[in-house]
Amino acid sequence: MILLLQYTLIFASVLLLVALGGCFSEHSGVINIGLEGIMVMGALGGALMMKFLPDSTPAIGMILLVVLAAILLGMLYSLLLAVAAINFKADQTLVGTAMNLLGTAAATVFVKAMNTAESVDNVSSTIQYINAKKAFLVNIGSFEFNWFMLLALLALIGSYVSLYKTRFGLRLMACGEHPQAADSVGINVYKMRYAGVLISGMLGGLGGIVYITAGVSEWKFENGVAGFGFLALAVMIFGQWKPTRIALAALLFGFFRALGNVYSGFDMLKALNLPAAVYNMLPYIISLVVLAFTSKKSRAPKAEGVPYDKGQR
Amino acid sequence: MKKEKTSLLRNGAVQSLLASLLCILLGLIVGYVALLLINPAGANGAIVAIVENFMTYSKSTAQLRYFGSTLVKTAPLLMCSLSVLFAYKVGLFNIGAAGQYVVGTGACLYCALGLKLPWFACLIAAIAAGAALGAISGVLKAYCNVNEVISCIMLNWISLYAVNMLLTLVKEETSPYTFTLASTNEGAILPSLGLGALFSKNQYVGLAIPLAVLVAILVWVLLEKTKLGYELKATGCNKFAAKYCGMREKKNLILTMAIAGGLASMGAAMLFLTGFEQWQCTQSAVPAMGFNGIAAAFLGGLNPIGAIFSSYFIQHITNGGAYVDKTMYSSQISDFISALIIYLCGFVLFFKMALNSWLNRRDEKKAAGKGGDGK
Numbered sequence: 001m002i003l004l005l006q007y008t009l010i011f012a013s014v015l016l017l018v019a020l021g022g023c024f025s026e027h028s029g030v031i032n033i034g035l036e037g038i039m040v041m042g043a044l045g046g047a048l049m050m051k052f053l054p055d056s057t058p059a060i061g062m063i064l065l066v067v068l069a070a071i072l073l074g075m076l077y078s079l080l081l082a083v084a085a086i087n088f089k090a091d092q093t094l095v096g097t098a099m100n101l102l103g104t105a106a107a108t109v110f111v112k113a114m115n116t117a118e119s120v121d122n123v124s125s126t127i128q129y130i131n132a133k134k135a136f137l138v139n140i141g142s143f144e145f146n147w148f149m150l151l152a153l154l155a156l157i158g159s160y161v162s163l164y165k166t167r168f169g170l171r172l173m174a175c176g177e178h179p180q181a182a183d184s185v186g187i188n189v190y191k192m193r194y195a196g197v198l199i200s201g202m203l204g205g206l207g208g209i210v211y212i213t214a215g216v217s218e219w220k221f222e223n224g225v226a227g228f229g230f231l232a233l234a235v236m237i238f239g240q241w242k243p244t245r246i247a248l249a250a251l252l253f254g255f256f257r258a259l260g261n262v263y264s265g266f267d268m269l270k271a272l273n274l275p276a277a278v279y280n281m282l283p284y285i286i287s288l289v290v291l292a293f294t295s296k297k298s299r300a301p302k303a304e305g306v307p308y309d310k311g312q313r
Numbered sequence: 314m315k316k317e318k319t320s321l322l323r324n325g326a327v328q329s330l331l332a333s334l335l336c337i338l339l340g341l342i343v344g345y346v347a348l349l350l351i352n353p354a355g356a357n358g359a360i361v362a363i364v365e366n367f368m369t370y371s372k373s374t375a376q377l378r379y380f381g382s383t384l385v386k387t388a389p390l391l392m393c394s395l396s397v398l399f400a401y402k403v404g405l406f407n408i409g410a411a412g413q414y415v416v417g418t419g420a421c422l423y424c425a426l427g428l429k430l431p432w433f434a435c436l437i438a439a440i441a442a443g444a445a446l447g448a449i450s451g452v453l454k455a456y457c458n459v460n461e462v463i464s465c466i467m468l469n470w471i472s473l474y475a476v477n478m479l480l481t482l483v484k485e486e487t488s489p490y491t492f493t494l495a496s497t498n499e500g501a502i503l504p505s506l507g508l509g510a511l512f513s514k515n516q517y518v519g520l521a522i523p524l525a526v527l528v529a530i531l532v533w534v535l536l537e538k539t540k541l542g543y544e545l546k547a548t549g550c551n552k553f554a555a556k557y558c559g560m561r562e563k564k565n566l567i568l569t570m571a572i573a574g575g576l577a578s579m580g581a582a583m584l585f586l587t588g589f590e591q592w593q594c595t596q597s598a599v600p601a602m603g604f605n606g607i608a609a610a611f612l613g614g615l616n617p618i619g620a621i622f623s624s625y626f627i628q629h630i631t632n633g634g635a636y637v638d639k640t641m642y643s644s645q646i647s648d649f650i651s652a653l654i655i656y657l658c659g660f661v662l663f664f665k666m667a668l669n670s671w672l673n674r675r676d677e678k679k680a681a682g683k684g685g686d687g688k
Binding site for chain 1: 347351352406408453457458459460462463464466467468469470471474475477478597598604607608611639640641642643645646648649651652653655656658659660662663
């Protein structure tokens with residue numbers, strides 16, 4: 001039971017971080033389908049940091065550096081979307097899709113090249129971080145507390161406050177609802193949209209490193225992040241683009257994802273004798289069903305996905 | 314003379330072609346830079362290997378044979394790209410081509426290996442399965458306002474796990490692969506039509522390739538020359554206007570996704586019913602074919618005929634990736650290049666706009682110059 005709680009919380013943290021990222025980007029008016037690719041890049045940054053830092057690094061330093069690496073790489077990568085969507089008025093869905101493919105391909109190529117450079121026989125795309133990962137875990141009884149859970153909570157509070165209680169957040173949201181109106185009162189729409197996308201890169205990258213350290217201690221980059229970026233988008237839609245609701249949605253989805261990891265520990269579920277694939281499918285099926293019921297009265301930012309054109313009325 | 318030249322550059326098709334060539338060039342250059350960064354020693358060899366593909370073989374029979382193999386994989390890619398571009402013309406982004414491809418595989422292989430049906434039945438089963446999956450996204454979009462990109466991605470993963478489960482029933486005991494068609498049910502192999510003999514007896518070359526080209530032409534006819542195609546495109550432009558004109562916009566949305574789904578899954582049947590590949594039942598990622606279809610569709614300027622050439626090109630470099638020096642690089646470098654090409658395709662609109670405004674400026678200048686001469 002505790003194991004289920006632990007996995008639920010860690011997967012919910014991932015979804016929460018990434019969905020909040022998407023939330024910032026969409027509130028500024030840019031659809032970020034590329035979250036999946038951003039997660040991969042963040043994961044790559046963090047994993048490399050864990051691999052190359054000596055095991056003797058103090059835990060706090062390890063955490064800070066890994067988080068920093070993930071955030072930096074995520075933000076850098078999100079610039080690809082920002083430049084294309086904001087300056088060049090590109091189709092945001094297309095660019096986002098390209099970023100997802102590019103993220104996985106680039107990470108695979110890079111990690112494989114690195115592994116082969118170390119030893120010629122190693123053609124895998126896997127990075128291991130068994131020892132480094134321990135820095136993030138604190139055992140409280142049999143519950144394994146992960147510092148990332150705290151980070152996710154902080155991100156939630158931070159997002160709520162910055163979106164609703166600060167001038168920056170309100171301006172950001174104005175740019176996603178009616179950019180022309182925002183511009184007319186002197187808000188720089190381009191800058192705000194850049195800010196939105198970069199924040200999504202930051203949170204997406206962070207979510208990536210949390211995801212690959214959740215439950216496993218090595219990651220095969222060929223697999224990307226298995227559609228988690230898109231699950232996060234579903235969480236965001238289900239949460240109606242509001243941070244607090246997103247948190248609840250993330251808990252729900254995290255729970256179903258966690259079931260896939262720990263179902264064999266429950267006699268009742270084991271007795272059902274369902275193949276593992278069913279549990280793997282579960283989060284996706286649930287999200288489809290949930291979306292079907294909640295998308296009708298969608299509260300999406302009005303101007304999302306529409307490139308801003310100063311001359312347009 | 315000069316006037317003609319201007320009008321040539323203004324021609325939409327020429328602009329698309331130029332934009333695509335530019336995307337390819339830039340994609341290859343960035344790919345080359347990435348190779349240089351990884352290992353400067355082998356970068357030249359690797360990029361040449363990718364571009365050469367089967368031409369690395371010195372014997373012409375081997376060249377022909379591997380050219381055939383590239384074509385065998387071009388057929389499904391073309392179908393996937395048709396699926397993507399068809400939906401895109403109607404304003405939908407069919408990122409679910411990958412999932413529809415997967416269910417197509419599941420349906421045709423199960424019918425062939427489990428139920429021992431002949432090839433045309435397997436082909437139809439595949440089309441039906443993909444169309445049904447596409448229709449689900451369509452219904453969700455039309456009646457529940459679910460963004461088709463999200464629903465398609467969810468369905469991609471659901472279909473992957475479901476097909477893995479289904480095909481485990483017909484897999485070899487000692488390996489994760491499904492039975493081969495040749496050993497289990499020869500009647501399910503697509504007829505070769507004697508085409509295989511042309512490619513130094515590459516038995517996999519057959520019906521699929523001409524069929525895919527035929528479908529590309531049919532899609533073009535459907536989109537450009539029929540009332541249905543016009544209605545679908547109108548719905549894509551503005552579904553409220555379409556509704557106002559008496560078109561059934563919901564039915565059109567669903568129909569579009571069903572057709573797009575059917576196209577992608579037919580592609581799967583075209584590959585797996587040749588016996589060229591077996592499905593691996595432990596596959597943990599959705600096959601790249603559907604995603605490469607997106608690259609091919611946009612690279613082809615969203616034109617069915619253009620898609621024939623762009624699909625071949627994407628498959629050419631994907632196959633070429635297998636020939637890079639494995640001690641230095643991985644074959645994914647070609648995925649990397651095709652992803653770059655998709656990314657660059659996002660800039661095509663900007664490129665066309667810039668080109669047009671440059672042309673306008675030039676014409677204005679010329680007109681102004683002429684006016685000056687007159688005085």
